[in-house]
Amino acid sequence: MTVREGETLSVLNQQVGGGWIEAQNSRGQTGLVPVDYLQVCLSTCLSYLSVVMMMVMMMTMLMMMMVMMMLMMMVMKVMMMMKVCSTAGFEDDDGDDDDGEWDDDWDEGSMEGHAPGATGDGEGGMGEVGPVWLYPQSPLDCEVTDPKKGSKMYGLKSYIEYQVIPTSTQRPVNHRYKHFDWLYERLLEKFGSAIAIPGLPDKQVTGRFEEQFIRGRMERLQGWMRRMCRHPVVCQSHVFTLFLTYQDQKEWKLGKRRAERDVAVGQMIFSLMDPEAPEMDSVEKYEQYSRFTKAMDDGVKELLGVGQTHWKRCTGPLPKEYQRIGEAFINLSTVFSSSGYQGESTLTDxxxxxxxIYQEVAEIVAEQPKRDLHFLLETNREYKGLLGCFPETLAVHKAAIEKVKDGDKMVAAGRISTQEKTTMKQRLSCMSYSLQAEMNHFHSNRIYDYNRVMQLYLEGQVKFYEEVPL
Amino acid sequence: MTVREGETLSVLNQQVGGGWIEAQNSRGQTGLVPVDYLQVCLSTCLSYLSVVMMMVMMMTMLMMMMVMMMLMMMVMKVMMMMKVCSTAGFEDDDGDDDDGEWDDDWDEGSMEGHAPGATGDGEGGMGEVGPVWLYPQSPLDCEVTDPKKGSKMYGLKSYIEYQVIPTSTQRPVNHRYKHFDWLYERLLEKFGSAIAIPGLPDKQVTGRFEEQFIRGRMERLQGWMRRMCRHPVVCQSHVFTLFLTYQDQKEWKLGKRRAERDVAVGQMIFSLMDPEAPEMDSVEKYEQYSRFTKAMDDGVKELLGVGQTHWKRCTGPLPKEYQRIGEAFINLSTVFSSSGYQGESTLTDxxxxxxxIYQEVAEIVAEQPKRDLHFLLETNREYKGLLGCFPETLAVHKAAIEKVKDGDKMVAAGRISTQEKTTMKQRLSCMSYSLQAEMNHFHSNRIYDYNRVMQLYLEGQVKFYEEVPL
Structure with a gap:
């Protein structure tokens, strides 16, 4: 092997003996070199060590940035396509039954017009998945925004008022939390037997004017409102339309009074439905839904439980530990600098x-849950709320199944007429269509929501492991 | 914009109306396209979503592998160079004072020959850093390995015996923990006033035959032995040589008895040193060393504290949480699969x-501390042990300083002679050389050890963040 002056060699074996060292030059040639020709010094090695460390860090970061850019490009493409998909998907649900009509009259005392298909034109359709609600031509959505402190009674009583902006009118209306609560009560009373009406975010008395609390509540109110907007029956109901589009206080107050006097509530809702389809036995479906909603409820609660534990750890003790490790390294560096011993600046650096770096890691770790885990938890909290509605809906259904089962005995015992038995069976069939439409609505939303949340969560996690500057 | 059949377009705006959609083709051209010409289907989107997720994961893993390979290549290079450095570094410490000689006689009762420089040829030298011990021509090292269960008294008493193999003879000798403990006691008694003799790993009565305990103890005994081998005064002492190279039980027992009768112990050690150099005042150095060792002791304990907490978290709750998150996802997937609803296989997959992936992350997280944090903690534990020796050494020194300070008064009071005062001063000067040599030994080892441990720890961490399959 030939060696030139100034050339750097990699030492392969120092133990050759006789004043020779086995080495490799930059062209890959190996051979023996006289020790005296080689200069190996501690400082070069040490600075080389730190250079390697810096290079490793920088390379890692560079790679990360490349991956992130590619990722972002892909995400943008997916978003585009998702947008198309979501619209297409929801239109598809409607199938061919798209000439349904909603009765828009709201005469006091009338029991018609508050539920789908009251005019008999069919409230939904039979898609590939079975019965579905009739979805409106253009989907409704809304924004809850701009929380403002208001006051009443010459400032004695203060409250927070939110702006609610529906996509239908684009005109903001103001609502306080108690109005949302009022709306929830109306929807629950009217549709609760057939439709999952999840509860509002918890009431809270202390700290309710703190900015973080207000932001959190607003976010959840918006989540709740958007979910209600997505429900084809709720979004087309009078009370919901009133809440979103009232023109002035007079209309709001009048509408409120009317809604509170509405008697077409509870199980009455099924009397207003007419699926205009053959009678259907629902026991099997009922049992499948019972099992599914119970199992999903367990699954969601499990994920929420560990997610909340993980949240606490990731925002509390874990970053504190990284912070302390970082401090310990820096302290040791300061101590070492004070040694008075020469040539350790590479080590202290x-x-x-x-x-x-550990202190940066601490910050990234602490901030990360807000970026990905937050949305995963919020979505699962929403679903916990939705799933909490099914036991009630399913119990109503179960009672009707039992009643029909006993129908023949009751007729034989002369306790009901044959006509009454037939009506009971028809009603159960109607309830079964309703239950299936509601479950199919739930499933299609669930798939959409969980696809989205998993996508965002995993993207967030990928970004996290890339951002860690190690 | 021209569109060909089979071409994929990105949708920019669906809301153009009139049956048109604004889109962009792969060449970047944008324009309006009739809706009827476009085919957008849900399943394509969903499978695209999962493909993106898979691609992101695979790309990340690919990048990681590239980085790891580069890293490994670099690390190998560094190791080569470090090897050269470490040898060079330690040889340099010796400076030009390499003709020192050790008295190898060990006559009973003789007070000579058990300490450096007893023959007057100089026990060390003055390097760039000040006084240094005289380092042996070839460095000593040893291996502690192959723990075996032995028994005595017809099997009534069992014990673990380790093989100790010194590089000097390459011949293994057997020792039980209690022999190491005996060696420690001898070294502490003989050199403790001048040299940091760290304690052995803790004794433990319960579970001392469990494999994990035996491995851990062996590793720490080896760490302790190697540190003692690296100390130029200890490694050349008779008792240490006896421990490493005794030929048979007779020699071992005879040597033990001799060592136990050795009276050149404690502060006597300083009488055996003669730095053959000008007298030196040591108050300033003493104070600097006091401050430094105290500060480093605090720093090391801080790092150990947070490191142990971090260890527990990383091997306990954190991976358990990842495991549970993984389980929660898989459970939810199972529940979703049972929905009976079509077209969600992409989501469940x-x-x-x-x-x-989360279950894999759990395993990686749980295993990681053994790969990097372990060595960081072990090294700091060793240094905690070493630093624990300095208060004693420094107190001996402090007492000598005080005594010399009072020297004039004592002479005036007729309590000591002028000759005695001069001897005291000479002795303090000798102690000062010894202290500085010991501190310089400590510093050079400290820089070497912490460079190495930081390098290994950071490499381990880099690998960890690269291995996480997200």
């Missing part, structure tokens, strides 16, 4: 930069 | 693979 490495310790300081490791310490600084 | 994504959930299952996310779940599996």
């Amino acid at each position: 490495a310790l300081t930069s490791a310490g600084t | 994504a959930l299952t693979s996310a779940g599996t």
Whole structure:
């Protein structure tokens, strides 16, 4: 092997003996070189060590940035396509039954017009998945925004008022939390037997004017409102339309009074439905739905439980630990600097930069849950709320099944007429269509929501492991 | 814009109306396209979503592998160079004072020959850093290995015996823990006033035959032995040589008895040193060393504290949480699969693979501390042990300083002679050389050890963040 002056060699074996060292030059040639020709010094090695550390860090970061850019490009493409999909998907649900009509009269005392298909034109259709609600031509959505402190009674009583902006009118209306609560009560009373009406975010008395609380509540109110907007029956109901589009206080108050006097509530809702389809036995479906909603409820609660534990750890003790590790490295670096011993600046620099990196890691770790886990938890909280509605809906259904089962005995015992038995059976069939439409609505939303939340969560996690500057 | 059949377009705006959609083709051209010409289907989108997720994961893993390979290549290079450095570094410490000689006689009762420089040829030298011990021509090292269960008294008493193999003879000798403890007691008694003799790993009565305990103890005994081998005064002492190279039980027992009768112990050690150099005042150095060792002791304990907490979290609750998150995803996937609803296999596949990934992350997280944090903690534990020796050494020194300070008064009071005062001063000067040599030994080892441990720890961490399959 030939060696030139100034050339750097990699030492392969020092133990050759006789004043020779086995080495490799940059062209890959190996051979023996006289020790005296080689200069190996500690400082070069040490600075080389730190250079390697810096290079490793920088390379890692560079790679990360490349991956992130590619990721973002892909995400944008997916978003585009998702947008098309979601619209297409929801239109498809409607199938061919798209000439249904909603009765828009709201005469006091009338029991018609508050539920789908009251005019007999069919409230939904039979898609590939079975019965579905009739979805409106253009989907409704809304924004809850701009929380403002208001006051009443010459400032004695203060409250927070939110702006609610529906996509239908684009005109903001103001509502306080108690109005949302009122709306919830009306929807629950009217549709609760057939439709999952999840509860509002918890009431809270202390700290309810703190910014973080207000933001959190607003976010959840918006989540709740958007879910209600997505429900084809709820979004087309009078009370919901009133809440979103009232023109002035007079209309709001009048509408409120009317809604409170509405008697077409509870199980009455099924009397207003007419699926105009053959009678259907629902026991099997009922049992499938019972099992499914119970199992999903367990699954969601499990995920929420561990997610909340993980949240606490990731925002509390874990970053505190990284912070303390960082501090410990930096402290040790300071101590070492004070040794008075020569030639350890490479070591103290490495310790300081490791310490600084750990403090950055602490921050990234602490902030990360807000970026990905938050949405995963919020979505699962929403679903916990939705799933909490099914036991009631299913119990109503179960009672009707039992009643029909006993129908023949009751007729034989002369306790009901044959006509009454037939009506009971028809009603159960109607309830079965309703239950299936509601479950199919739930499933299609569930698939959409969980696809989205998993996508965002995993993207967030990928970004996290890329951002860690190690 | 021209559109060909089979071409894929990105939708920019669906709301153009009139049956047109604004889109962009792969060449970047944008324009309006009739809706009827476009085919957008849900399943394509959903499978695209999962493909993106898979691609993101695979790309990330690919990048990681590239980085790891580069890293490994670099690390190998560094190791080569470090090897050269470490040897060079330690040889340099010796400076030009390499003709020192050790008295190898060990006559009973003789007070000579058990300490450096007893023959007057100089026990060390003055390097760039000040006084240094005289380092042996070839460094000593040893291996503690192959723990075997032995028994005595017809099997009534059992014990673990380790093989100790010194590089000097390459011949293994057997020792039980209690022999190491005996060696420690001898070294502490003989050199404790001048040299940091760290304690052995803790004794433990319960579970001392469990494999994990035996491995851990062996590793720490080896760490302790190697540190003692690296100390130029200890490694050349008779008792240490006896421990490493005794030929048979007779020699061992005879040597033990001799060592136990050795009277050149404690502060006597300083009488055996003669730095053959000008007298030196040591108050300033003493104070600097006091401050430094105290500060480093605090720093090391801080790092150990947070490191142990971090260890527990990383091997306990954190991976358990990842495991549970993984399980929750997989459970949810199973529940979703049972929905009976069509077209959610993409979602359930994504959930299952996310779940599996989290379970892998759990394992990686749980195993990681053994790969990097372990060595960081072990090294700091060793240094905690070493630093624990300095208060004693420094107190001996402090007492000598005080005594010399009072020297004039004592002479005036007729309590000591002028000759005695001069001897005291000479002795303090000798102690000062010894202290500085010991501190310089400590510093050079400290820089070497912490460079190494930081390098290994950071490499371990880099690998960890690269291995996480997200």
